[in-house]
Amino acid sequence: MRIFRADLHIHTCLSPCGELEMSPKAIVNEAVSKGIELIAICDHNSAENVTAVMEASHQTSVTVLPGIEVTSKEEVHISGLFNHPDDASSMQLLVYNHLDGKNDETAFGLQVVVDKDGTVMDYNDKLLIGATNLSLENIVQAIHDRRGLAIASHIDREGFGILGQLGFIPADLELDALEVSSKVTLNETQTIFKEYRNYPFLRSSDAHRLSEIGRGRTPLMMAAVSFEELKMVLKGEQGRTICYEEQGI
Amino acid sequence: MTLESITKTLSLKMITVDQNLSHEITGAYVSDLLSDVMANAKEGDLWVTLQGHPNIVAVATLKDLSGIVLVNNRQPEEETVRKANEEGIPIFSTDKPAFEVAGELYMLIKEK
Numbered sequence: 001m002r003i004f005r006a007d008l009h010i011h012t013c014l015s016p017c018g019e020l021e022m023s024p025k026a027i028v029n030e031a032v033s034k035g036i037e038l039i040a041i042c043d044h045n046s047a048e049n050v051t052a053v054m055e056a057s058h059q060t061s062v063t064v065l066p067g068i069e070v071t072s073k074e075e076v077h078i079s080g081l082f083n084h085p086d087d088a089s090s091m092q093l094l095v096y097n098h099l100d101g102k103n104d105e106t107a108f109g110l111q112v113v114v115d116k117d118g119t120v121m122d123y124n125d126k127l128l129i130g131a132t133n134l135s136l137e138n139i140v141q142a143i144h145d146r147r148g149l150a151i152a153s154h155i156d157r158e159g160f161g162i163l164g165q166l167g168f169i170p171a172d173l174e175l176d177a178l179e180v181s182s183k184v185t186l187n188e189t190q191t192i193f194k195e196y197r198n199y200p201f202l203r204s205s206d207a208h209r210l211s212e213i214g215r216g217r218t219p220l221m222m223a224a225v226s227f228e229e230l231k232m233v234l235k236g237e238q239g240r241t242i243c244y245e246e247q248g249i
Numbered sequence: 250m251t252l253e254s255i256t257k258t259l260s261l262k263m264i265t266v267d268q269n270l271s272h273e274i275t276g277a278y279v280s281d282l283l284s285d286v287m288a289n290a291k292e293g294d295l296w297v298t299l300q301g302h303p304n305i306v307a308v309a310t311l312k313d314l315s316g317i318v319l320v321n322n323r324q325p326e327e328e329t330v331r332k333a334n335e336e337g338i339p340i341f342s343t344d345k346p347a348f349e350v351a352g353e354l355y356m357l358i359k360e361k
Binding site for chain 1: 281282283284286287300302303304307308326
């Protein structure tokens, strides 16, 4: 086992607020250059670019997990990370069925669907910046139904973070991890959020541009880079763990 | 003015069981960020929001709020209603937006 650097919250050019430079190969190259070996693609309410980034990572040192960052009706962001892109697509279908509105490209930005080479395949016209009418509980359940991991995004941010929107984390909500932004260190999570220390904490970049990739990252002690290993980390199984003290990594 | 007269004047629809309506209401608070309500609402306030998550009951209980008004025809989740009945927090709904509810409440409470 060894420590792997992970950044489990990265947007692509599909997110309206994501820069166009966030193309599959550029994201993978940036991760490689920063020594990050596990990333997850979590665009707002869509997973249409996950396969392209996964393909772009073939024969590189980076493993890409398919994900989606869903906006609940309470306007809380919850990320679902999956083992297989089909599970992310199935989650996306549920989200699309509960998401109204059309994107206004001038107001919110382009939503570009690309292939692994960054060729434009389509422009998504849904209002991805909007909120679904799914409750937090529905979303966590739907992620688990698809064998995914449900992570509360950037809980240190007031807007769209679970603590800002809902004041506290409902005790019966079965989140697999809590995520903080780069503004908080993993070590600090243990004091700032001490009432939630029974949850594993992940620190991620929430990158919307290339330079932001890896600004928040989590050192994970694992035997290999895979979804199953990450799951073991979050459950603290067989020596897999989050290295809260490893500030430099 | 009591909560009961306010609900009648504003034609609020009662969602929870008929209890705790005799409180004298002297203030209200309008916010959809529950963390903000926890920080800034005052004891006895009537809370105007569009959030229907069960956490609203916990926040209202914690802050000793008199009741919750859900605007824009928003409906609370079943669990929210169950908890509210248990905790004795009255929840109402209205098809009016928060601006109108706040305006009408202001006239009733503050202009007296």
